Amino acid sequence: MTLSTARAARAARAVLAVSALRRLLLAAAVLLPAAVLGGAGLQRASIPAMTAVFEAVAPDLAVRRMRVQAVDGEQRVTVAVTLARTTVIGERVMLADPRGEATAFTPAGHALVAPLVAALAAAAWPARSRREQVLRLGLWLPIGWALLIIDPSLMLASTIWQLLVDGAAPGTSSLLGSVAGFLLGGGRIVLGMAVAAGIVGICRRKPAPG
Numbered sequence: 420m421t422l423s424t425a426r427a428a429r430a431a432r433a434v435l436a437v438s439a440l441r442r443l444l445l446a447a448a449v450l451l452p453a454a455v456l457g458g459a460g461l462q463r464a465s466i467p468a469m470t471a472v473f474e475a476v477a478p479d480l481a482v483r484r485m486r487v488q489a490v491d492g493e494q495r496v497t498v499a500v501t502l503a504r505t506t507v508i509g510e511r512v513m514l515a516d517p518r519g520e521a522t523a524f525t526p527a528g529h530a531l532v533a534p535l536v537a538a539l540a541a542a543a544w545p546a547r548s549r550r551e552q553v554l555r556l557g558l559w560l561p562i563g564w565a566l567l568i569i570d571p572s573l574m575l576a577s578t579i580w581q582l583l584v585d586g587a588a589p590g591t592s593s594l595l596g597s598v599a600g601f602l603l604g605g606g607r608i609v610l611g612m613a614v615a616a617g618i619v620g621i622c623r624r625k626p627a628p629g
Contacts, residue, residue: 463487501515530566534562541618581595
């Protein structure tokens with residue numbers, strides 16, 4: 420490789436980096452305010468879907484109330500549940516009792532992390548055409564909404580289930596109970612990057628317009 424070729428290659432990489440940074444900043448300028456202003460409202464409108472996800476991943480629990488509400492200036496997703504049926508955890512049999520109730524909450528804003536990471540990463544990645552950019556946006560919208568409602572549902576179900584496991588069989592771990600630790604330990608960023616890679620990969624399979 421000649422000196423002029425190396426310089427041209429470095430210049431091309433610098434242009435790509437600047438272009439990616441510009442797209443990232445533009446996407447952040449649009450998405451971050453929209454997420455902060457509208458995220459909790461979208462979750463509030465999606466309570467039935469969030470309840471369905473909760474009860475699907477934790478069928479031994481029945482949701483009595485799930486709300487998105489402001490507490491001390493913070494938007495929170497709160498849930499109150501009871502046992503849906505007689506449940507066996509370890510060697511302990513737990514009888515369903517309508518008088519029993521467990522509650523938990525998670526900050527609503529935490530659920531914005533994975534969708535925003537996915538959107539920003541997908542926006543920063545170079546696109547071959549405007550059509551590909553539109554395809555990425557079209558894929559991200561439903562996936563971002565799904566992440567927004569699945570995250571708090573999993574977090575709350577995991578938290579309450581692990582509390583039950585800790586009470587019935589101390590020292591025992593469970594797959595559902597470990598989800599909260601994964602999300603809190605950086606799992607949302609990993610999930611967002613994986614979603615972005617999937618979106619880019621799917622769009623790249625489609626032929627670019629001539």
